Amino acid sequence: MAEAQELLLQLQKDNRDGRLRKQELEELVRGLEAESESLTARLQDLSERERSLQRRRSQAARALCGEAREAARERAERVRGRLEAVEQRKRDLKQLELVEAKHAMQAEALRQELQGKVMEAAAALDASRGGLEQLWALGALQTLLLLPLGVLALPLLYLALVNPSALRRGLARPGSDAALRRLRYTLAPLLELRPRGLLPA
DSSP states (O other): OHHHHHHHHHHHHHHHHHHHHHHHHHHHHHHHHHHHHHHHHHHHHHHHHHHHHHHHHHHHHHHHHHHHHHHHHHHHHHHHHHHHHHHHHHHHHHHHHHHHHHHHHHHHHHHHHHHHHHHHHHHHHHHOOSHHHHHHHHHHHHHHHHHHHHHHHHHHHHHHHHOHHHHHHHHHSTHHHHHHHHHHHHHHHHHTTTTTTSSOO
16 A cells, blocks of 8 residues: 555656656747747848848949949040041141142242342333332332232131131141241342332331
């Protein structure tokens, strides 16, 4: 009888220990489930952050690509504008050189013609010293000398009307000094007539 009672007590104790063990296991399971839910929520949050970062990275890459294309387009436009300006300047300079060459040829021809006419007029004036004949010869000589000057200025007047910017650039070039020297050389015979009163001051 005592053994049966002792066995019953032992069974009751084991039963209590089993219930306690079961409670501990249930609490452990609940803790693991809560931790699993927390880890799942964190994993979802990390996944959402990763997708957000990927979207931002993609947007930044597109923005940088667009800015790079815009910068390249602007550089290309600037280079094209500079090339067009250089080509236009070359055309202007070539046109001015052609005008200067034509002007030089006309100036040389006029110089030779004027030199001959000056010599003839000077000889005629030396031969006839007075009266109406001298006045008529003086007026005719002045008219004769001023007309070629007008013809000589026609190319420059034409260039000033057609392309004034090219004329200004041409006058600023070193070659324009040579053109001025040729013009002074051409007008040298005329300047010799000023002391004689054959040409207006």
